[in-house]
Each structure stands twice: as C-alpha cells, then as structure tokens.
Amino acid sequence: MQAIHVDTKPIEGQKPGTSGLRKKTRVFMEPHFLENYVQSIFDGIGGITGKTLVVGGDGRYFNDRAIQVILRMMAANGAARAIVGQGGILSTPAASHLIRKRGTDGGLILSASHNPGGPDEDFGLKYNGPNGGPASEGVTDRIFARTREIDGYRIVEAHDVDIGTVGERALGDMAVEVVDPVADYAALMEELFDFDKIKGLLSSGFTLRFDAMHAVTGPYAKAILEDRLGAAEGSVVNAVPSPDFGGGHPDPNPIWAHELMATMTSPEAPDFGAASDGDGDRNMIVGKGAYVTPSDSLAVLVANATLAPAYREGLKGVARSMPTSGAADRVAEALGIDCYETPTGWKFFGNLLDAGRATICGEESAGTGSDHVREKDGLWAVLLWLNILAEKRQPVSQLMAEHWAEYGRNYYSRHDYEAVEADVAAGIMDDLRAALPDLPGREVGGLTVDAADEFSYTDPVDESVARQQGLRIFFEGGGRAVFRLSGTGTEGATIRVYLERLETDSDRLQMGAQEALAPIIAAAEAISGVRARSGRDAPDVIT
Ligand code: VG1
Numbered sequence: 001m002q003a004i005h006v007d008t009k010p011i012e013g014q015k016p017g018t019s020g021l022r023k024k025t026r027v028f029m030e031p032h033f034l035e036n037y038v039q040s041i042f043d044g045i046g047g048i049t050g051k052t053l054v055v056g057g058d059g060r061y062f063n064d065r066a067i068q069v070i071l072r073m074m075a076a077n078g079a080a081r082a083i084v085g086q087g088g089i090l091s092t093p094a095a096s097h098l099i100r101k102r103g104t105d106g107g108l109i110l111s112a113s114h115n116p117g118g119p120d121e122d123f124g125l126k127y128n129g130p131n132g133g134p135a136s137e138g139v140t141d142r143i144f145a146r147t148r149e150i151d152g153y154r155i156v157e158a159h160d161v162d163i164g165t166v167g168e169r170a171l172g173d174m175a176v177e178v179v180d181p182v183a184d185y186a187a188l189m190e191e192l193f194d195f196d197k198i199k200g201l202l203s204s205g206f207t208l209r210f211d212a213m214h215a216v217t218g219p220y221a222k223a224i225l226e227d228r229l230g231a232a233e234g235s236v237v238n239a240v241p242s243p244d245f246g247g248g249h250p251d252p253n254p255i256w257a258h259e260l261m262a263t264m265t266s267p268e269a270p271d272f273g274a275a276s277d278g279d280g281d282r283n284m285i286v287g288k289g290a291y292v293t294p295s296d297s298l299a300v301l302v303a304n305a306t307l308a309p310a311y312r313e314g315l316k317g318v319a320r321s322m323p324t325s326g327a328a329d330r331v332a333e334a335l336g337i338d339c340y341e342t343p344t345g346w347k348f349f350g351n352l353l354d355a356g357r358a359t360i361c362g363e364e365s366a367g368t369g370s371d372h373v374r375e376k377d378g379l380w381a382v383l384l385w386l387n388i389l390a391e392k393r394q395p396v397s398q399l400m401a402e403h404w405a406e407y408g409r410n411y412y413s414r415h416d417y418e419a420v421e422a423d424v425a426a427g428i429m430d431d432l433r434a435a436l437p438d439l440p441g442r443e444v445g446g447l448t449v450d451a452a453d454e455f456s457y458t459d460p461v462d463e464s465v466a467r468q469q470g471l472r473i474f475f476e477g478g479g480r481a482v483f484r485l486s487g488t489g490t491e492g493a494t495i496r497v498y499l500e501r502l503e504t505d506s507d508r509l510q511m512g513a514q515e516a517l518a519p520i521i522a523a524a525e526a527i528s529g530v531r532a533r534s535g536r537d538a539p540d541v542i543t
C-alpha cells in the first residue's frame, strides 16, 4: 500500500477555537479542508511516526467518512496504531480516558459537541494530548501556523477499514484496533463511585430519567444506569445516537432539553433528571421541579464529594472558569482548599489537574469533571450526584435549599445573543472595552460599578498567559456582569452575557433567577447596549 502526496494550498479559517476547529459540515467536506487540517495537526505535534492515537467521535453526520480519511492519513504519516471506538463512536470523556489508560500519544476527537449535526449543521475536530486533555494554546497555535503554510498532505489509497466490529486489522503498516467504546469507561466509573449504594437508592423507589438527546451518551448511560445500576428500563431516553441528533440541538440546558424540563415539572416527574450533550462531556441536573444551575451543581459536588469513594480523602483544590459563579469558591473557602479561576475552555484546567492542584473543575456551560480524565464528563457528574443522593437520601430541592442556607445563593444566569453579525459584535465588545476605565464609580439603575477590567490569566504551573478572556464589570454589593464572544460557533458571532449576584438573606433564597438578577441585567444592558445594538428583543438563549 503506497502513501501518496497530494498538493494543496492553505485554506483560510482553520484557527481552532475554545475547543478545536468547528465549522459547518459542508465546509469540512470541501476538497482538502479536512485533510489540510489533519496534516497540520500531525505536523504541529512534530509528526506521528511510530505513534499511537485514539480516534473517535460523537457519531454525527460525516463522522464515519472523516474517520476513514483520518485513518488513511495516519497510515501514510507512519503512525504505528490507531485505537478506534467501534462504529467510530467515543464520547469525549471516554476518549480522554482511553488516551490515558493506553498511554497513547494523544487522540483525535470528532465532534462539534452541543452544536446540531447534519449536512447543513456543524462538524468539528480537535486534538487531545497524551494527558488526555485538549491541546494547550501553545500546541493549537503551532497547528494553526501549519494550516497557513501547508502545501501538501499524505494519504494512502485503500478501501475503508472495517470499524464496525471489535478487533484488530491492518491498514498498510498501521494497526487499527477497534474497541468497545463503553467498556473501559464504565469500568472507570465503577472504580470511582459506590455502585452498590446507588443500586440501593434505585431499588428503593427512587426514579430517574436520563435524556441522551439522541447523542453519544445513549449507549454509555444505558450500560451504566440501566444495566449495571438497575435503573428501570426506559429510564434512559433518546438513547440511540443519530447523525443529526433527531433534528435537535444536543445542548443540555432548559431551552434545548425542554422535553426533559417538561417531564421534571409535571406531576409524574421522577426524582432525578439529567441530560448530556452531543459528545457527552456536558451535563444538566434537575430535580423534581428544581433545575440546578451548572455553577450550583459544581458547588454541590465540591461540598459533598467526599461521600463518593474516589474523593473520600478530600479534594486537592477546585477550579472554575471565570464566568462561572462564585458558588464553588464559597465552598472551597469553607473547606480550606484552593480555588482557581481560569479562562473559558477545558484546556485551561489541564495543567492544574496534572500538577495535582485541583481535583474537581467546572464551567457554567454545564461542564463538570475531575482528575479521573482531562475533559469534562457528563455521566461522571450524574453518577456523583446519584452517589451523593444515595448517601443523603433527600430530594434535590431540599439539598439545594440546605446548600444555599449554608453558603448563600449565587443567583446566576447566562444570556446568549446568537448569530450576531461579526462586525456588530466586535463593535459592541470594542466599545465596552474602551469604556471600562471610566466605569468605576458610575451609577446605573441603582447599582454602582465597583470595578471593571478585562480578564487575563497566568497559568500558575507553566506561567503561560492568556489575554482578552472576557470583559468584567463588578458592582458594589457583590454583583457581576461578564461579556465574552463565543469561540465555538460557526455562524456570525455569539455574545454571551453572564450575570451573577450573591444573596445571603435567608428570606430571599427562593426567588426566580431572572427576577433576582433584574437590576444586574438592566445595568449590563445600559452599559453595553448588547440587546439594542444586536437588534434583539430578548436573548436567544437564557440558561
Ligand atoms: C463554550 C462554553 C465553554 C465550553 C466550550 C466547549 O465555549 O462556554 O465553557 O468549554 O463551549 O464545550 P464558548 O467559547 O462558545 O463560550 V463543548 O461541550 O462544546 O466541547
């Protein structure tokens, strides 16, 4: 089998964002687009001769075709082995675990995560390093630099490799090892959590519903929640991964997981509801009529982690992305452990986890995880919640009320303005950035600005610096508004406005978030003009 060299030219727009490269699927399918990017990854990491990579994705449209191209390019570039999830399927956390467990040189994950899939929707590809985590900015910068000077790629001419059945086969000199995507991951979960305790909970009449949103976690959730833990058959719904996620938007928030929200607020609501996203790294937690914000969920997990075997010795530290609420900070303070504030995106947690400075990390965007892998992990969060509830035996709403009574409540919401014209969005952000120095002391609708800045992060482990990571306005009395442009969208720009206010008055802990945040929401709009200037009546998504 011969490797051929195909001449190409650089293609514009191959800069990786918050989590790899995401584009419209049709863009990825344009001639040489995928090949150029894959070769740039290989070149950017110093070649793959003799290396082993894990390959898998969330099963979305084009996943199967792209994997065959990647395998042929790996063979042509001299890789020794590809470890591939059966059917091309691997959830993002399962891929991270496989990279670590097998000690590989990293992996390629095919996913656009929570973005919809299909020929007219989104596709994505990212490289994770040998620690199992998303490539650092230094690595993605090198990959991007290669995309701008690439003049050719290598590929072998061959028929498709059978990745539909478990086993090992050859592609030229490279071994293609097809593995069960669920087995290793399920075994890891069994090590971390008290499965017997959770079984006890589930056989005591406690009911749950897990909505896989037609995405990758279906087979994982069925195997773990139903088969191993004994949740009633049918507890996992929308469990068959489909290339277009059933036409839906596999983003586990109250808007896109409205089906689950409707169930959880109905008279027949089970005790516990959860959902995950396209590639299985996000989670949504909801009790009977009680939606738990991701920031609160992180705080609850940190506060109660020692109830699960893996964390019994305590946590080394906690990390959260900057826009995530300060709820976890309050718990960390009470526990006397460090709390780190990082830029948005899981890649910034990698060093802290590797260095043993943080055990649990989280983001307001429904991502929580720990040092068991180097990605956020949707099912892990669900299982930790179940382990905690199996010990505490109380409704989610009561657990939340007790948590807030102890630590105060960080009312929190994110308002997204999607598909805003790129130059309009840039203008809004530029003007706000320019206004920051004059904001302190300004009164807006009864609130006074205390401080305002643009977030920069110096990694405490390798001292790399990430700049321009969000505009922050702090109000007197502890309120905060943060503004960022999304780095995962594929159409125009998405402006994210993150809103937060701490409440410690015990009589005011049960308000609706939008109501509790109304003054902050109004002040954020008065200062930034996001809604007015983007020409919207309201945000497209409110979480
Ligand atoms: C979003 C979230 C961020 C998350 C990222 C990837 O990024 O805000 O917290 O890490 O998606 O998640 P952005 O740049 O659009 O705000 V996933 O589940 O899409 O890999």
Ligand code: CO
Binding pocket: 092, 113, 114, 277, 278, 279, 280, 281, 282
């Ligand atoms: Co995801």
